Amino acid sequence: MLAALIIVFREVFEAGLIVGIVLAVTGEVPNRNRWIGGGALAGGLAACLVAAFAGALSELFEGMGQELFNAAILLVAVLMLTWHNVWMARHGREIAGELRAVGQAVADGSKPLLALAVVVGVAVLREGSEVALFLYGVATSDGGSGMSFLAGGLMGLVLGGAVCLMTYQGLMRIPPRALFASTTMLITLLAAGMAAQAVAFLERANWLTSLDRVMWNSSRLLPDRSLAGRTLHTLVGYTDQPTEMQLVVYIAVIVATFVLMRLTAPSQGGRPGHAVRAA
Amino acid sequence: MPSTMQFGQYGVTDLLGSAIALSSTQGPTWAQLAAEMRVPSSQCAKVKSREVDRSGLPSSATFRHKLGDSGIRLRILIWLNIAGGWYTFVTMMMIKDLSLAAVCAVAIIHASSSAIAQDATEIQVTYSNGQFQPSELRAPADRPVVFRVKNLDPAAMEFESESLRVEKVVAGKTDGVINVRALKPGRYEFHDDFNDKARGALTVQ
Numbered sequence: 001m002l003a004a005l006i007i008v009f010r011e012v013f014e015a016g017l018i019v020g021i022v023l024a025v026t027g028e029v030p031n032r033n034r035w036i037g038g039g040a041l042a043g044g045l046a047a048c049l050v051a052a053f054a055g056a057l058s059e060l061f062e063g064m065g066q067e068l069f070n071a072a073i074l075l076v077a078v079l080m081l082t083w084h085n086v087w088m089a090r091h092g093r094e095i096a097g098e099l100r101a102v103g104q105a106v107a108d109g110s111k112p113l114l115a116l117a118v119v120v121g122v123a124v125l126r127e128g129s130e131v132a133l134f135l136y137g138v139a140t141s142d143g144g145s146g147m148s149f150l151a152g153g154l155m156g157l158v159l160g161g162a163v164c165l166m167t168y169q170g171l172m173r174i175p176p177r178a179l180f181a182s183t184t185m186l187i188t189l190l191a192a193g194m195a196a197q198a199v200a201f202l203e204r205a206n207w208l209t210s211l212d213r214v215m216w217n218s219s220r221l222l223p224d225r226s227l228a229g230r231t232l233h234t235l236v237g238y239t240d241q242p243t244e245m246q247l248v249v250y251i252a253v254i255v256a257t258f259v260l261m262r263l264t265a266p267s268q269g270g271r272p273g274h275a276v277r278a279a
Numbered sequence: 280m281p282s283t284m285q286f287g288q289y290g291v292t293d294l295l296g297s298a299i300a301l302s303s304t305q306g307p308t309w310a311q312l313a314a315e316m317r318v319p320s321s322q323c324a325k326v327k328s329r330e331v332d333r334s335g336l337p338s339s340a341t342f343r344h345k346l347g348d349s350g351i352r353l354r355i356l357i358w359l360n361i362a363g364g365w366y367t368f369v370t371m372m373m374i375k376d377l378s379l380a381a382v383c384a385v386a387i388i389h390a391s392s393s394a395i396a397q398d399a400t401e402i403q404v405t406y407s408n409g410q411f412q413p414s415e416l417r418a419p420a421d422r423p424v425v426f427r428v429k430n431l432d433p434a435a436m437e438f439e440s441e442s443l444r445v446e447k448v449v450a451g452k453t454d455g456v457i458n459v460r461a462l463k464p465g466r467y468e469f470h471d472d473f474n475d476k477a478r479g480a481l482t483v484q
Contacts, residue, residue: 063456137434
């Protein structure tokens with residue numbers, strides 16, 4: 001039972017962190033619960049579908065279907081996160097200011113909500129499909145131990161939910177003004193980390209073979225599998241053995257995000273304080 | 280076939296456009312082509328991407344499009360190109376028959392693939408009753424490794440190894456293919472992430 005709890009918790013943990021961050025980022029945007037909940041639900045359903053067809057998915061692309069599928073959905077999430085950041089650079093300050101209740105802001109606010117709902121969906125889908133496969137395997141095995149395993153798995157799920165709640169509560173303690181700046185950074189790093197993960201999947205599928213030398217090995221110092229390693233892995237894309245390509249893509253995503261934000265930010269506003277004051 | 284290899288390296292960039300132009304046409308897929316060339320398709324996939332990467336392209340995605348033309352004609356073209364190399368390619372570009380040129384390029388990458396594909400060491404592992412069979416594996420150093428994990432159990436398993444940097448779910452009663460880059464000598468442990476009792480190791484010498 002404990003084994004099942006740990007296995008499920010390990011998978012749910014990352015999704016919990018991401019959902020917690022997204023909840024904090026969306027703060028008090030109206031209807032956000034419906035969007036995020038919808039994203040999570042869609043992700044969960046998709047996870048069950050993926051789990052049900054895991055065998056068939058694997059066989060695609062000469063046995064590399066799983067890797068390519070993961071890379072593809074991760075890249076979708078990266079795009080959505082980057083787009084969210086760029087959108088927020090343009091419109092976010094109005095919303096972060098006192099205009100939150102104004103009708104226009106509400107209508108606009110649903111656009112980045114869709115992007116973030118997709119991100120939540122992707123996070124739940126990725127981690128959820130493994131949980132579904134694992135729990136299904138357990139449930140179909142011998143009765144007695146199967147049931148206790150299932151209970152452990154469900155407890156793991158609940159604990160994952162607790163991680164999500166704690167992340168959310170923790171981030172909400174940050175004052176709103178500081179939260180906006182820190183979530184932009186957080187989302188940028190989240191996107192860069194996901195892009196690096198996508199690179200790892202493409203490397204495993206042998207679709208990316210250039211710059212595949214491992215840069216360093218810090219698995220003794222901070223292994224990927226440890227709780228701290230996993231947290232950093234999700235938050236900032238930490239890997240104990242990154243390849244050159246992963247590092248290049250990681251930096252490229254961060255640079256691209258900031259360039260895009262700079263380019264699309266309203267010119268008259270300039271700095272964060274100005275637009276809010278003008279409003 | 281040194282001339283063919285050269286062709287593959289230098290011709291690919293030029294052919295990118297023609298491969299894209301082909302994307303809408305119907306015909307044999309990569310897998311079918313591979314079968315025709317009697318090369319296991321998984322090896323083709325690997326070598327194909329390597330070839331493309333060497334020419335500085337981002338990925339082999341562009342080359343996964345379907346090819347034009349049917350079987351016999353294709354086979355003739357393949358051999359024609361292996362014989363003709365650059366010369367044939369240039370001629371085809373001159374008569375502006377892009378689709379033919381693209382087919383040739385693909386044929387050449389395939390032709391050279393069998394030579395490079397031999398580099399990878401293939402390792403078969405069976406997973407049944409919650410155990411790896413065999414659990415102690417060996418592979419030569421400095422060569423890529425391809426694991427073929429056959430999961431005979433009804434439940435899914437996850438082949439995972441931190442030192443090999445792999446992690447792959449293999450559904451019940453299916454096979455999983457796991458690619459690993461060339462390795463330095465040493466011992467690399469792996470396990471089933473869904474079942475801590477299932478462990479094994481790969482010794483690289």
